[in-house]
Amino acid sequence: MTTTEQRQIRVLIAKPGLDGHDRGAKVVARALRDSGMEVIYTGIRQTPEMIAEAALQEDVDVVGLSILSGAHMELFPRVVEALKARGVSDVVLFAGGIIPEEDVAALRALGFRGIFRPGASTQEIVEFVRASVEPRE
Amino acid sequence: MTVDELAEGVLRGDRRLLARAMTLVENRTPRGRHLLRLLYPHSGRAHTVGVTGSAGSGKSTLTGALTHELRRRGKTVGIIAVDPTSPFTSGAILGDRIRMQDLTGDHDVFMRSVATRGSLGGLSEAVADLMCVLDAAGKDVVIVETVGAGQDEVEVARTAQTTVLVLTPGTGDDIQAMKAGIMEIADILVVNKADLPGADTLLGHLRALLMLNRAEGWQVPVQRAIASREEGVVELADAIEQRRRFLETSGALETARRERARHQLLAAMRSALIRRAVGESEGVSRLEEAVERVASREIDPHTAAEELIEQVRER
Known part of the structure; x- marks a missing residue:
């Protein structure tokens, strides 16, 4: 039975940039949903401002970015900046897609707590999200 | 904070x-x-608009296009978009933002995706409360977009002052609308995707149906739209404004306000009672115990409910 005061984990899954391949993002969204989370999916070709604004309005706990185009080192810092500009500083960030090993450290420094490269399982992502969301009212 | x-x-x-x-x-x-x-x-200043209709009828696209038109008219807009929670996992995919992407940059539009959840309070109560928050935040128009056309949606529609029912040609929507009793709650009917074959038939059918209903008072307009091309949206915004004027001048706004207040009050009483009787962890076990007894036919549900409520009074 659900209680009257349950706390739902809310996740935004977004695809910044111009690549239009969102199968991976959809699979992750689906896996998170199947583990009981509410997933806001915004579709492809999102600007950093659109992503940050959606994260703000939806008051999500977690933002996951999917990217295959290779533009992550350009776009991800801009997403982080756009979030900061809106005072959204307490969301957990993770990234998935084609991200070369040598970029991982830089993304971590930027605040990405989870980085999932090709081969990562959806289960890993689900567990990461669950573990990194601190209980909040 | x-x-x-x-x-x-x-x-x-x-x-x-x-x-x-x-x-x-x-x-x-x-x-x-x-x-x-x-x-x-x-709260109480905003005009609240419910947009309902079956899945795939283009509600999100129409809501997005309508919002553009309202913005052109200088109105600020709040949107609550409801999507279903999976009954198996309690998770949900909320995808309505996909159709409203270009609204994201406008700071006078605030959109929130809401899952139906399995809450004891009921969806319509939660949505009414969220509408109140957007209303208090100063939004001129608050739109709630619901999924499907079942009883839940009828309830949600009832919390809005103006209900827009979106139908599409060739999907048997006319019959569905009659079955669900949803025609009765529609204040504005929109045939969306009106470039599809069968649109004129559906329009004619709906107009004929409406002649049988509501003889006086608000005359339900039947409009055509192609939301993806923003066609018919000016007319829809006009109809919504006319509806608002009608509510204000006919005194219907006051009646509806009281009706909604009664509805919300009863719903709040129901949830408060449930919360008190079975809300906390010990209450949950009390509830489960009663469920067992009702399921095994040891006791009937009405007596069991009386018992649970009686315990509240004793505490």
Whole structure:
């Protein structure tokens, strides 16, 4: 039975940039949903401002970015900046897609707590999200 | 952050705090109820519009296009888009933003995706509370977009002052609309995707049906739209404004306001009672115990309910 005061984990899954391949993002969204989370999916070709604004309005706990185009080192810092500009500083960030090993450290420094490269399982992502969301009212 | 600070933030239009406030209210927390207590006196100015219709009828696209038109008219807009929670996992995919992407950059539009959840309070109650928050935040028009056309949607539609029912040609929507009893709650009928074959037949059919209903008072307009091309949206916004004027001048607004107040009050009493009787952890086990007894036919549900409520009074 659900209680009257349950706390739902809310996740935004977004695809910044111009690549239009969102199968991976959809699979992750689906896996998170199947583990009981509410997933806001915004579709492809999102600007950093659109992503940050959606994260703000939806008051999500977690933002996951999917990217295959290779533009992550350009776009991800801009997403982080756009979030900061809106005072959204307490969301957990993770990234998935084609991200070369040598970029991982830089993304971590930027605040990405989870980085999932090709081969990562959806289960890993689900567990990461669950573990990194601190209980909040 | 205190509830007072949050309420202040909502009233002065701080979007970040508005988002936080909506979370508290949606989660049905004591703090959320406290917040509503502070905000409720500041609500009641917005025109509330429900957009309903079966899945795939283009509600999100139409809501997006309508919002553009309302913005051109200088109105600020709040949107609540409801999508279903999976009954198996309690998770949900909320995808309505996909159709409203270009609204994201406009700070006078605030959109929130809401899952139906399996809450004891009921969806319509939660949505009414969220509408109140957006209303208090100063949005001129608050749109709630629901999925499907079942009883839940009828309830949600009832919380809005104006209900727009979206139908599409060639999907048997006319029959569905009659079955669900949803025609009766529609204040504006929109045949969307009106470039598809069968649109004129559906329009004619709906107009004929409406002649049988409501002889006086508000005359339900039947409109055509192609939401993806923003066609018919000016007419829809006009109809919504006419509806608002009609409500104001005919006295129907007052009647509806009282009707909604009664409805919300009864719903709130129901949830308060449920919360008190079976809300906390010990209550949950009390409920489960009663469920067992009812399921095994040891006791009937009415007597069991009386017993649970009686315990509240004793405590």
